[in-house]
Amino acid sequence: MTLPTVTFTVDGARVTATEGQSVLEACDAAGAYIPRLCYHADLQPTGTCRLCTCVINGRHAAACVTPAAAGMVVENDTAALTADRRTMIEMLFVEGDHPCPYCVASGDCELQALGYRLRMESPTQPYLWPRQAIDSSHPDVFLDRDRCVFCARCIEASRLEDGKTVFGFEGRGIAMRLNVDGDGRLGDSQFAAIDKAAKVCPVACIVIKRDGYRVPNGARRFDKAMIGADIEARRGAPKP
């Protein structure tokens, strides 16, 4: 049995989506890469980063939470959207503390990789200089909240995949922060290094101890290929 399909266009190219797919999922399958940060294929989309915002039927909308519909006209790879996305990546860089040259995630970091892809140079906005204590209470994992980009992946993964509720947000607005078990420490929580929530962090906020340099700099995911290249490689390929 095949699912009903709908067809729409992204930057003029025809894309076929199966019913229930989001614009982003359908574009991924078709090899049309839409930049995204918070989205994770194994998790429910939360739409926190807004990086995948496209102009859909003339209106700005996040592709990860917009269901694909017949006849949609999606603009993705435009100069205006790329400029706005670059500014958004800059925002996340200055909101947190992201010292790429000596960060353990360098080369594996989706924020850094998006900075390269979107050709971000030095941020044009002033740094906010957060300074929160690192939580190193857990034997196998440490938590550096100054690198959190509020993607909510760990929150979702802990609930949906791990059957726990280790993470949540507290506070609001610019004062929001990642919270562990009410107001506890990671070491006192149910968290384990084998949890899905430990593997989905796009940056170096949740970091497995004693594992950081197993793969050397220069040989990591985004050292080899630009973020999104795997998706773009599907373009024109026959559907599995």
Place this chain on the structure above:
Amino acid sequence: MTPSDKTAIDAILATVHADPGRLMDILEAVQRRFGRVDAEAIAAIAHGVGLPVEDVTATVTFYAFLDTGPRGHHRIRLSRTPVSFLKGARAVADAFEAALGVSMGETTADGLFTIQWTSDIGMGDQEPAALADEHVLTAMAPGDVPAIIAALRASRPLPAKNARVTPSLVQAGPLLIGPVVAGAGIRAALAMTPDQVVETITASKLKGRGGAGFPTGLKWRLTRKAAGVQHYIVCNADEGEPGTFKDRMLLEQFPDLVIDGMTIAGYALGGGEGLLYLRGEYAYLLKPLSDLLAKRRQDGLLGAGILGREGFDFDIRIQLGAGAYVCGEESSLLESLEGKRGTPRDRPPFPTERGYLKQPTAIDNVETLACAARILERGAAWFTALGTDKSSGTKLMCVSGDCARPGVHELAFGVTVNELLDIVGAPDAAYVQFSGPSGLAVAPKDFGRRIAYEDLSTGGSTMIFGPDRDVLDIALQFADFFVDESCGWCAPCRVGTTQLKAAMEMIVAGRATRADIAATHALAGMVARMSRCGLGQTAPNPILSTMLNFPEAYEARLSAADFNPRVTLRAALGEAVSVQGHEPILAEAAT
């Protein structure tokens, strides 16, 4: 936590049958009882309602009126808006600081008082205003402060001079003139089929009065035809837009019209339950409104078999908010109603299909519902005869600031800004902030424009500023407001509002170059385009619209320098200075 504290929390939980969906009521009750909702209380509540501690923590820490740590026994929250400042709120704050020996945001050493600023409390026509615990204080002068503090200290009634809300309706129009007979609109509705009621509202061309202007008839039709176990009617009385107070006025002076409107919607949409989301700042209205609902139940206007119609069962619950502007955004409001953080939802699905508890839900503004009641009572033709072709009816304009007659003025759509200014006595207005901070800064060149959905669309907030006011400082205050009220969920709004405020500070300080202003304009546009909900999409409006309509104000503040660093050398060296204990030696480094 003592056993008696535990008993008290259990008793609170029992009042709502430990329903996790009623978390807001639980948290508000615990806050009232203990003055805070601390980690122990959170753990007890989480256990009691069967939610993860994380979820309860997330909700508690979201709302401005819920505290996790100790605060003063009495809380005094002064309304911070450009209008409160021009009416003297700063001097009142100084008087509180002097009398209590603490600064705004602090608690007295004896733990008796906390004084702080809060976002607009909906008293724009009687500023400076404040919330003292659950009481409203209005029209305060610095000289009133000692008596207010003395009364709170002695647990005596607050001075009558300030502890009152002056009725805000100044000029009634066709909607509000004439008797209000409770149930009149419902009787008219019951003479029709539910579909006919929806058709009547559609024929009246009524549009949402909260500002967005969605056609009410269409909203009702979509909700009615959406499949669900239950259909809900929500009255959005989370009137948080600074400068707005018409909904408060309606709930004080015309509550039967609003409840009639909700009940009519209940009949038309087949909804069994209505929810009235009342902003936390209006807690003083909870008792009179609850009493009114009780009376209406006695009179057969609420409950089972309304007005004797078998099968027409409809009742209303009031949900009190807890200090979050974003909850006026309808999907955030739904989250809050369900006991969660007031984070907006992505759409689709729209609330008409999946709203409160994932059921079809019509969310209407207080004024919209009052209009609906009158339309049923008087007919769609009566309504369409008022206003313009595309904007039928009248609008409740909330006027505050530099004018002779602040308050609510009911005006037919189509009136010009100039005509409005004449009516309210503001002949020398130099700047009108239209529809609140999320609206537009309107300059005299546009005072000939008409108030209507097709021209200057508005939720009602109208802040008037005279020629001596500083346009850019007001825009900065609005930028600051959005920093406080951003929910934080999406990056462009969370970070962007903070960056826009910093940029406006630089502009107001005269340190911005032409390039800085251009960069601020670009940033503002990006935040408007990329943010998730209406808050972030409109947060840059005060900056964008003052840039458009008051370019001379920006020109006047331009820095002559080619470049000014965003971070001054002094700020950059601040930490080193504090460690070293002395200022930099080089003279130029200290500037």
